[in-house]
Amino acid sequence: MAEFAIGIDGGGTSCRAAVTDRMGRVLGTGKAGAANILSDLENSLINIVASARQALEDAALDPELAYKLPAVVGTAGANVGDYGKRIEKALPFANGRVVTDAMIALQGALGDADGIIGAFGTGSVYNARRNGNIWGIGGWGFVVGDQASGARLGRDLLERSLLAHDRVCPPSSLTEKIMAEFSGDPERVVEFAHVSKPKDFARYAPIVFEYAERDDVIAVGIVKTAVNAIAESLDALLWPECPSICLLGGLSKAYYPWLDARHKALLTEPKGDVLRGAVELAAKLLQNDAGGTP
Numbered sequence: 001m002a003e004f005a006i007g008i009d010g011g012g013t014s015c016r017a018a019v020t021d022r023m024g025r026v027l028g029t030g031k032a033g034a035a036n037i038l039s040d041l042e043n044s045l046i047n048i049v050a051s052a053r054q055a056l057e058d059a060a061l062d063p064e065l066a067y068k069l070p071a072v073v074g075t076a077g078a079n080v081g082d083y084g085k086r087i088e089k090a091l092p093f094a095n096g097r098v099v100t101d102a103m104i105a106l107q108g109a110l111g112d113a114d115g116i117i118g119a120f121g122t123g124s125v126y127n128a129r130r131n132g133n134i135w136g137i138g139g140w141g142f143v144v145g146d147q148a149s150g151a152r153l154g155r156d157l158l159e160r161s162l163l164a165h166d167r168v169c170p171p172s173s174l175t176e177k178i179m180a181e182f183s184g185d186p187e188r189v190v191e192f193a194h195v196s197k198p199k200d201f202a203r204y205a206p207i208v209f210e211y212a213e214r215d216d217v218i219a220v221g222i223v224k225t226a227v228n229a230i231a232e233s234l235d236a237l238l239w240p241e242c243p244s245i246c247l248l249g250g251l252s253k254a255y256y257p258w259l260d261a262r263h264k265a266l267l268t269e270p271k272g273d274v275l276r277g278a279v280e281l282a283a284k285l286l287q288n289d290a291g292g293t294p
Contacts, residue, residue, distance in 0.1 A: 007071070008075075009275040012036045021286070032047040034047060036122070037076070039198060067094070072099065106129060122151050156226075157178060157222060224258070227258045245263060
């Protein structure tokens with residue numbers, strides 16, 4: 001019977017892992033490259049395992065234990081087609097369980113309590129729990145979804161920069177800065193877009209917020225579009241007695257000043273982050289194996 005388990009946050013920019021005991025205590029942590037299973041399945045598998053081995057080393061445990069321990073992996077795209085099942089079959093962990101990034105975000109932020117979470121990193125996703133029932137929206141990838149995510153902000157910025165270059169809309173300081181990065185050549189922007197991964201687009205998110213604070217008209221427009229998408233998604237999940245909304249992820253704090261007052265009134269600080277959620281679910285695997293309460 002295993003004494004330890006591994007919780008893994010397979011993020012679009014980096015993959016984080018933690019070793020836990022039955023009580024949910026974190027004994028060691030590790031970090032590796034991106035785990036975006038929709039755009040790069042092979043390297044996602046490599047990075048998931050690498051982060052687990054590093055966490056075991058940090059816990060002063062044999063990295064080879066990674067192949068003998070149960071693990072919970074939360075990652076975007078686990079809800080698309082059979083990607084989640086394919087990951088479960090390909091990973092070397094004993095009793096490996098793959099869930100959506102929304103599931104570990106919900107557990108990390110709320111524990112077992114009711115409420116709504118929105119997670120905004122390279123991608124974006126929402127989840128809600130009410131009386132034990134869990135449902136969610138989003139997490140479809142930035143090409144057709146992931147509104148308000150880092151990748152989507154970057155994509156929108158490049159789109160607006162090309163529109164400004166073509167004089168479809170007025171340029172701004174931000175679009176001029178972006179075009180200068182590509183030597184003023186729109187074809188280079190297109191080439192970048194076609195070969196880049198979500199994390200490459202997401203690196204432009206901080207500059208969007210930076211210029212929005214300076215009232216750059218393009219940046220403000222991009223952020224307002226994102227905030228409208230957040231409001232629509234939260235409204236789709238809200239119910240009259242909803243006790244709280246938690247926002248997580250690297251971009252969450254940046255959205256706080258832009259949110260509707262009615263959503264701000266329900267904001268509460270998350271109990272923990274997405275990795276904490278993966279750790280709690282991994283600890284529950286150990287409890288279940290031991291016949292404990294899930």
